[in-house]
Structures are given as structure tokens and as C-alpha cells.
Amino acid sequence: MKKIVLLMILLFVAYAVKAQKEIVAQNIVLPVPIIDSSKIDSFSNICGVIRDMELNCLDKEFAQTENNIWRKLIKIQSNGAKEIKIVFQKFILSNNAIVSFYTDDSLRYQYQGAYFIHKPDSSYISNFLHGDHCSIIIEIPMDELYKNQILISKIYHFTESFNEAIKAATADYSCMIDINCSEGNNWCDQKRSVALYYFPKEGGWIGQCTGALVNNYRNNFVQYFLTARHCTDEVIDWSLTEFYFNYQNSFCNGEDGYLYDYYRVQGSQLVGYCDISWSDNALLLITEPIPIQYNVYYAGVDITNRSAGDEVTCIHHSDGNPKKITSGKIKYFAGPKWDVYWDDGIIMGGGSGAPVFLNSKKRIIATISGGMNYHCNSSLIHDWVGKIKSCMSHSDAMREALFGNTDIVSYEGIDPIRACQSNLNLSGIFSSTHFYDLNLNELTIQANNNIEISSAVFENEANYNFTAGNQIVFSPNTHIQNGANITAKIRPCSGNLVFCGTHYSSGEKALTSTSIGKYDESNMEKQLTIFPNPVNNELTIDNGQCLIKEVYVYDVVGKTIKVFTVNNTNSTLDIGDISKGIYLIKIKTENEIITKKIVKE
Template sequence: MRWLFFTAFFMMAAAGFVTAQISQGGQPMKVPPLKSRGIPIQVMPEFNHIELQQKTLESLQTEPALKPFRFAVGFDVAISPEKDGLWTSNLNGYDVWQVKIRSEGAFSISLVFQEFHLPPGARLFIFNEIENHFLGAFTQANNKNFRKLAIAPVAGDEVVVQYEIPAGRDHRNDFIIKEVFHDYIGILKTSERRPMGKTAGSCNIDINCSEGDEWQNEKDAVIRIITTKKVTNRTYREICSGTLINNTAEDQKPYIITAAHCIEKNEFAEESVFTFNYESPYCAPLDGDPANTISGSELKAISDSLDFALVELSLVPPPEFRPYYAGWDKRTVYPDSTVSIHHPQGDIKKIAYDSDSPVYSDFANGYTPNGFLKVLRWEAGVTENGSSGGPLFSPGKNLIGTLTGGSATCSNPVNDYFSRFDMAWEFRADSTRQLKYWLDPLNAGKETLNGKRFYTDENLCLAYTHLEEFDEHQNVILRNQGQFAGYWGGSNSEGITEFSER
């Protein structure tokens, strides 16, 4: 038996798509120890961790219909380089601003910036040195017309925000940190994670198991979404699933279709984070790397009663994200079987399949009558919280619905409901409440459209691994001068991204 000490190899194409990524890489400057002491700390209000976990668990038990996955609570703040933190002047030609943000007991912290507009030469990092988790550099390439930037979670209960600008420039109004999110679940933990219980249920099937062999294109269309939810006077972060979808112009317009209860308005679309390729490299519960992210989108169409939302990403996914634009089928016919690919519990990508036809069905009061496809019973796999918005595919591998919710669990995998794509197409005449206007810009009148992978030949990036089903495996820690620096074959802070074999 072979022991393989890596998680995955990637065949990466060299291409100039740096600006399309959420961050540009690199490391924050080292501020001399004497000057780094006393960095002001912004401390978030305390709250009852256990009570919030329990309330979340109770809501899952008492409101099982919808299937987003809630994992963080937000605090409204207004932290800026103008009035907070500490400036260090002329450090190797840069003025450096730092502030620490602490939320006691958080498993991770994520931030949302507003009025975000960085000048040329500026770099922004968010990191936790103890956890060896760094995000950035964020640069002017991350500027958006809606002037926001949402970042993915950083491990630990304290982060440093470090802003570096060429010395002598007055750019103290380049952003405001508007929201701090405290992860009370443990969304990043790969061991002892999810203190409320386990990750995706044991009946779920990794997408790279044999059941997913015929769905290797479609899996690259399915993404994990971190989005915002407001309930009374509190703001939360939730996880849903979504699908990158093709249109008749086939122009790589990066539309994502998901559930309306996942992205309820444009403000939340702007603050969402979209993760590609979060999956195990093969058929085993190895944690994936959630680094392939794009921040922000614009809401194009939404229907509460049909529970669908269509957004356009702020950037076109680059080749290394392996984007596949899923096809669709708007015919009103029953397929004889269906497949769903999704992120249950916000976990690595899974697949479920039903060998029977779905049926037209109502969902609940307030939703369009007969507006849903009901999967009566999954043959294998299941959906869970975090699967909301995930696609339902026909045997022709075209999208025919998006998950709203249901009661299916590993112990009783019955009755899941998917919003009907054919009804969402043009059930409403208003372009902001239908799909046709956006997905058929040529007015071609097509009833079906195949999926497409636009990057080909030298620009095509695909995942590759030598791991086999019966190999034993482990993540091997990489150290620098005795300090944890990540993993060989996975995420690390040493800049190691490629490997060779003998």
C-alpha cells in the first residue's frame, strides 16, 4: 500500500489573469517589533457562544424547510485608517497602517469593507500570524464600482488588518471596515471542527467518488456562496450553493443562479463571497482548499415566490478556477432521473442522485403553486443546510432547478424541493423577475442550451491527483524555523505552489 503525503497536484496554465482573483498574493511587510507594540485593538462585544449555537441548532430543527447554513454573527463597526489604528511612517518606502480586531472565542473572523477604493501601489492584508492564515494582497485590482469588498473567513479570534501605501501619499480615506463577522461554528476547522456536531452527514458522497465520474464538467460549475442574512436587528453570515450558468450569447458572462432566500437583495449580492473548486481531490474526506474565491456580485433578477436569484460576478473566473458554465433545459418535461451537486453544511462538494422522476409540487404558503420539482427520495446522497440554491440536473446534464429546501436527511432522504427553471424563465414579465432576459440575450428561443468550458488548450486548467481509492493519506505539516507554515501539497505561507514526482 502506498502512503501519499499530499492532497492534490494541479496542472496550472500560465495566464495573465491576476486581476481576476480576489487577492494578488505576497506577504505583509514586517513592522519592526518596537513599532508594532501597542497596535490598537478593536474588541467586539461579548455574547453567549453556547446560547447562539443552541439557537442555531433549534432553528434547524424547528424550521427544516429552507436549507442555508448559518455560521457567523455580525457586528456593525466603522473602523478606518483615518481615525483608528496605528500608522508607521516611511517603512522601506511605505507608510503602514495596522489595527487588530478581536472577537473573543471566534473560530474565524471575516470582514466587509465599504467605500473601498485603493490607489495604485497600495496593498491590503488581513491575517492571523498565530494561525498562519493570510489573505491578500488586495490592491486597486479589487476596486469595484459599488465600492465594497467582502473577504473570506480568517482563522482565529483575532486578526490584523495591515494597509501599505507608498510613503508620503495621503490616502487615509480609502476604506471603512463596516462589519465584523464572528464565526461561532468553526467553518474552517479540519479537526474538531463544527462544535455543534459533524460536517456533512455520512451518507453524502464526495464529488470525486465513482458516482461523480460522469459529472466532472458540471461539478466545476457548482460553487459555495458565503452571503448575508438579516434577522430582526442582527446580521449573520450563511452558506449556500449556486451554479455558474451559460447564456445563448456564450460570452462568458459570469452569471450565478441560486436561491432567493440565499441572496435576498443587491446589498447582500455585493457582500457575498463565491468559492470555486472547494472539494476533496479524490474519494475521501480530505478537506479542500477554499482559496479560489471571487468577492462581490450584482443582483440581476430575483423572485421570492419562485425562490430563485440570478447574480453577475464582479469578475470573470480565471482559468485556474476551472470554470464550467452549466447548460440548462426549460422544457416542461419530467426527466427520468436527477442529480444534485452541492455543499451540505458548507462542507466540500458532494453529489446526490435520484433514479426516479421528480414531480411538480407546491412548496409552502407564500410560494408559487406548483412552482417546484419534488424529489421523492434520493437513491444515494442527500441535501442538507448549505445545499440551498444548489442545482438539480437532468440526465442530459442541464440545470432544471435550484434547491429551495425540504425535509431530506441521511436517516430519511425524502421530499426535497427545487425551484422550477422552466417557470423562472419568464413567469413574470419584468426582466428583474425572470431568467429569459439574461440567459437568452440573443432572443434565440432555445429550449435547451449545453454547458461550456471556455478555457481550452494552453489556457485549460484541470485538477490532477495520483491518489487512488485505497491509498492511505495525511496532510504533512510544513515548518519554517520550527514554526507552522502550512502543508506540503496544500495551502502554505512559503510560496510553494507546484511539485514534481520521481
């Protein structure tokens, strides 16, 4: 019988730091590392150093017990770092164990064992912790202590932060184009395939490059990731490679991309590579399953012959920046490479490995190999790109993975949601899609038969629509936070999920699908105006002839900052006392709720 099984425990969770008895801290301080720049490969985009250490976080030293809860506070400082990451050789948590990460007394991340997705090898790399220090608080019920393992093996010491990279690019490289500007409108599927990734290198360095998730001729969602060979040739531990999808400013020329580093998977394997005459391509296999709520896309690949003058586009993470887009033309041929001259935008270090798409087919034909670090006033901006076609006769592994023993020379990309897979098992964090695309108000996830959701947390502002042909099951360990909006319907898959990755279902919502790259706003949203944005002190909201009842202001982690009762068609709100940053405002009218993003200066 077709049904929706609702077994949820609806826990409305707010981020808060509990007042608790002072804990004696275990302090670990690492001196400023000595960095010999002469030993850095000029072709590598190095962003930090690896600092080895061994620490069993669950030894008895500095531990305290209160109310049958085992607690420990560990403070780590790597002097001089702009950001740090903690690398755990083992990170195994029992159901009720809680590990919290703080910077400057602010909670950054918190994990509970029941909702933490353990890696196959039990390793784990923390997310970015801004600054050179952090505090880790571990809390475990005494009767579960024996089930846990928390071993630190390394500290990643970053010499430049996400935020600084963005501001540097804004100041010195203003011609770099955000993917969510108008230039990216026609690439809203392909941009979802591109990721920034980090990897540990020989010599104790941390490298960063760009690459893309690619489809194969079998259309079977194997997680192949195409990049440059020179990015991968000195990787020392593939299990510690990290891939960041949806790392982008949510709106054109925004500065909020560095806040959203949630869409991450860890671990990969080298499938194959070719470097004949420095063709410089490599194919990886990402080993951790990419959650479907990450809304990724598997890009198509093309190995047909090309001509000088063919128009191409590159989507990249130059210098570790939020996603950028650059366009140009193939100008010269050089054996296994093309020389591409760029007309709009530039590519910097860190863009190595980025996919180069053929405009006419929107399929990948090459990856960025190298070029000069240009600036906006440079003339004749160009880069060498490595042809994928050149690798098909020099890397049997790459050929077998992407094309097999077939005569196929080109295939399109594939969307794991639009494909309507038979069954889906979902877990993990479901965040607001506004974090990476302000125009993406909801995400439809569909399956032909069954959807099962377990060990999942739906955060504030998360807006998801689940449809399945037979059954949708929410397990008891599903948490839905206040402000999330979740719907579930038994219905066939929609073939009309066409708004370039936003997956609106025709006729289901106020936003309706029309054609690729366009959508019809509700009449209410069309007449709503908000100004100025960015704002200093007073924000004016005008809704034409329609009544505004209330306005809520949230920060980027979902905390309610202000609530205004309006009961008028327009209002000027005083927000001068809130801190600078990115905020979401929820405008509640008589008929609907509209969410917008503002920047407080």
C-alpha cells in the first residue's frame, strides 16, 4: 500500500551554548612553523602546512565527571595560522556522545554520535576553524565511554583564510566573475559539478585545486572527479582529500561564500592519469557518498575534434575563492593541449584542474593545466588546457572509466534528482539552499519507489519537498529544527524539474517551472521591494498593496536576531544595532512567507 510513514521525533533545536561548570583545560600550543618557500613547487598552489601530533583525546588526564557525564576540554593553538583544521585518525562517537568545536567562545560546529555519519576508515577532518586556536569540548555518558575513539593525528595550519582570499580577490582582481552573476545563468547545471578540493602533499604541504564531478557512458552515478595531474602527483594520503561542493557566493558579487563550507565529502582514490607531453589530466574516484541534498550534477564529457575559435567556458576556484566563471576561445593547438585566450574574467592559481566546457554542448573537453598569474589590466590573458581526448589513447584506466570499449565520443551530463532513481536512503544535514543560491527557494528530491530518511537534521530555513511513487519513511531519529519547511507527497516523479538545478515541481508551489534558466515569481514577490541593500541602519520594506504582518531577521546559522511586528504594507526597520554581516529576513504576509538576504554594513 502506498503511504507516508511519519515516525519522527520533532525536536526543535536552537544553537545555544550551555552554561556549565568551569572545566580544567588541556592546553596544546604549537610554535609558528618555519616555512621554506624555496622548497615549494612553483606549479603547486600551496595554502598551508601539515603539523604532526599524537593525542588520545579520551585519556584520563584533565578529564572530569559530573552527573554521570565524562567531560574534557582541549585547547589547541597553532601560532600564526589564519585558519586551522583538526585531523582525527579515529573519530568514533557513540549515540549520545557530543563533540563541540569553539573559536573565541563561539560555537562553530557540534556533532552528536546518533547523527554523525562515520567515515569507512573512521578518520575525520574538522571543518575550517577561523583563527589560530580552537577549543574542543567532549561530553560522553559514562556508560558509553568505552564505545568511543577520538585520536588526533595532525593539525592543518592554513596561511590564508577563506575570508582574506575573497577580500584580496575583490580588491586586486575585480574582473573575476562570480558564478551567480548573469554570466553564470546558462551554466546552472554545470556549476553544480565543480568543487574546490584540498589534499596533503609530500613535504608536509596542503594543496588546493579545482575539479569537476563527471558522468560516464554508463550513466550510473559513479563519483568520478576530473582534475589536473600536477595537482595529484604528490598526494600522500588519499583518504584525507576533501571536496567542497556549492562553495560560492549566494548572489552576484556577494562576500558570503566563505561562511558556507557545509557541502563537503572526504576521501578518494586515483583511478588513472595521463601526462604525455604534459597533457596533465587525472581522474579520481570520490569514496564517500555525496548526499543527494548537496544537489550536485555529473557533467558530460566530449572528446570530439575541435577547431580554433571554438567558444569555451571555465568554472573554477582560483586562489581558493568562491566559484568563478571565465569565458574565451581556443586559439592555438599544441599537441595534447590547447591555448585558450580569455575574453571575460581571469584564472589564478588554485584554478588548476578546473573543467573547460565547450559552449555549444556544455560538456567538458579539457582541464586547466597552467598559465601566468594575470591581473585585470593584463593583455592577452590565456592558459594552457589539457585535452581529455589526448588521454584516451594513453590511459587505459581513464578510457575504461569514462568511455569503456565503445565508439562513444560525447555524452551529456546527468542529474541524480532529475533521473528519478528507484530508491533513496537519505541522512546527514539538510541546510538552507539559500546558502549557495539566493534564488533557490526549495529543493525537490524524488524517487520512483521509496525514500527513507534517517539520522537526518533539517536546519532552520531548510525547505525540501520529497516525492515518491510508493513510500516515504522518516525514522524516529530525524530532527527538524524550528523554521524548517518539509513536505512529503506520494506521486510519480516529475519530468518537469527543469529550472537548472533548483528542481521546482510544476503546479506545486508559488514558484512554477517555465523554461531552463527562468522562473515565474509569485505576484507577491514581484511587488516586494527592499532597500537599501547593503544597509547601514534603516531597512525599508514595501509590499505594494499587500499587508506585511511580521518580519524576522536571522543570522547565517539560523539564530533569530530580531522580530518586528508590522501590520502595514510598508515599514522602515531599525537594524543599526546588529553586527556587520549576512542576514536572512523572513517576511510574513497574509498569504505567504518570502525570504530575502541582506548585507549589513
